[in-house]
Amino acid sequence: MSDHAVLHVKGRVLVGPDDVRDELWVVGGRVTYDRPVGTAAGDIRTVQGWALPGLVDAHCHVGLDGHGPVDAATAEKQALTDREIGALLIRDAGSPSDTRWIDDREDLPKIIRAGRHIARTRRYIRNYAHEIEPEGLVAYVAQEARRGDGWVKLVGDWIDRDAGDLTACWPRGAVEAAIAEAHRLGARVTAHCFAEDSLRDLVEAGIDCVEHATGLTEETIPLFAERGVAIVPTLVNIATFPDLAAGGEAKFPRWSDHMRRLYDRRYDTVRAAYDAGVPVYAGTDAGGSLAHGLVAAEVAELTLAGIPAVDALSATTWGAREWLGRPGLVEGAPADLVVYEADPRADVRVLAAPRRVVLNGRVVG
Structure with missing residues (x-):
């Protein structure tokens, strides 16, 4: 996952239409909502914004x-x-x-x-x-x-x-x-x-x-x-x-x-x-x-x-x-997600300009 062991997504994570969380972590290419223990700050990459499932x-x-x-x-x-x-x-x-x-x-x-x-x-x-x-x-x-x-x-x-x-x-x-x-x-x-x-x-x-x-x-x-x-x-x-x-x-x-x-x-x-x-x-x-x-x-x-x-x-x-039959941003799922600068629920046109694309836990865009 780039040069970092852990990805930290902060902001608003849209797990579902009525399930919005403040952050998620990506460890070993998978989603977790538990902060990883014992990870050095230099091994964490942080991405901020509004996150949706891929x-x-x-x-x-x-x-x-x-x-x-x-x-x-x-x-x-x-x-x-x-x-x-x-x-x-x-x-x-x-x-x-x-x-x-x-x-x-x-x-x-x-x-x-x-x-x-x-x-x-x-x-x-x-x-x-x-x-x-x-x-x-x-x-x-x-x-x-x-x-x-x-x-x-x-x-x-x-x-x-x-x-x-x-x-x-x-x-x-x-x-x-x-x-x-x-x-x-x-x-x-x-x-x-x-x-x-x-x-x-x-x-x-x-x-x-x-x-x-x-x-x-x-x-x-x-x-x-x-x-x-x-x-x-x-x-x-x-x-x-x-x-x-x-x-x-x-x-x-x-x-x-x-x-x-x-x-x-x-x-x-x-x-x-x-x-x-x-x-x-x-x-x-x-x-x-x-x-x-x-x-x-x-x-x-x-x-x-x-x-x-x-x-x-x-x-x-x-x-x-x-x-x-494929998971979204649930615990343990493959970390496939897209991060945007603004809330796509307010204006779906935000989808045309992703800030970051994460596939299998790797930042690919």
């Missing part, structure tokens, strides 16, 4: 760019960019790259993988997914459940070129069998969904999460709330919909109009889901066409949608870590 980007793609898988050097740069903004835990929501080597790097964010996307044939971005037909869905879900870290990623809808618009990718029976198989293997299932049509079938089939979820309506939001199905809105990605719509206008006017309507109601959709009790988490969809390091911007977007600042913070800290 941020979570709950929808990110390390090892992927707009053309498909990338080499290890590029994946490393992506992970370092996320680290610089304080995103120290990433749920990789689908990647064709093998990034297991990152697990051996204590200086890079921790990754929870969902294996490779599973899509319908010619119904997703080229070079990203396993492209299959419904009869193969259960087998591929089982394969990716074993390959991932407790998650599987489906592409629930995409443009159907014959229909000229977004349509559901999978028949109900195939989805039910696939989700049941994932659950049997101990994995949760999430799905990319922009439009309305696939949502009821996916939720009633037992899905655990939906990415983007721009197609939520007053009919499906209560179903999500009742079943406890989470959403990761990726609002920084939804901001690209107008440009996408303009690019497809000539060939697919129905799709373009649909994308604009989904964009126009994006904040209302997220706020309605939040108000109904649907769990909402922060994710950027970095990788592909979007840059890494956008989690602070995503949290700010959640507040623009009307989610209170503390709950928007929870969507990238306390709540997100609990949802993913």
Whole structure:
């Protein structure tokens, strides 16, 4: 941990939304609230400010760019960019790259993988997914459940070129069998969904999460709330919909109009889901066409949608870590934390300028 045996974080430590402490210590790379005994002053490094658990980007793609898988050097740069903004835990929501080597790097964010996307044939971005037909869905879900870290990623809808618009990718029976198989293997299932049509079938089939979820309506939001199905809105990605719509206008006017309507109601959709009790988490969809390091911007977007600042913070800290089964700033946990100059509960824009980033007990930024 730099040249010091012990790190002392002073100021306000936001252990939880209602649990604020004056200090914590990092000894042996782990959090403790007991002052270490017998440590010389010269062996202690002190950092002051407002401390949060390391941020979570709950929808990110390390090892992927707009053309498909990338080499290890590029994946490393992506992970370092996320680290610089304080995103120290990433749920990789689908990647064709093998990034297991990152697990051996204590200086890079921790990754929870969902294996490779599973899509319908010619119904997703080229070079990203396993492209299959419904009869193969259960087998591929089982394969990716074993390959991932407790998650599987489906592409629930995409443009159907014959229909000229977004349509559901999978028949109900195939989805039910696939989700049941994932659950049997101990994995949760999430799905990319922009439009309305696939949502009821996916939720009633037992899905655990939906990415983007721009197609939520007053009919499906209560179903999500009742079943406890989470959403990761990726609002920084939804901001690209107008440009996408303009690019497809000539060939697919129905799709373009649909994308604009989904964009126009994006904040209302997220706020309605939040108000109904649907769990909402922060994710950027970095990788592909979007840059890494956008989690602070995503949290700010959640507040623009009307989610209170503390709950928007929870969507990238306390709540997100609990949802993913990873500890925050509790006694004995790995010391992954970010320190800011001001209280992020008062203004989430503070997240864009971390004072210090601590990963596995080491000051890395």
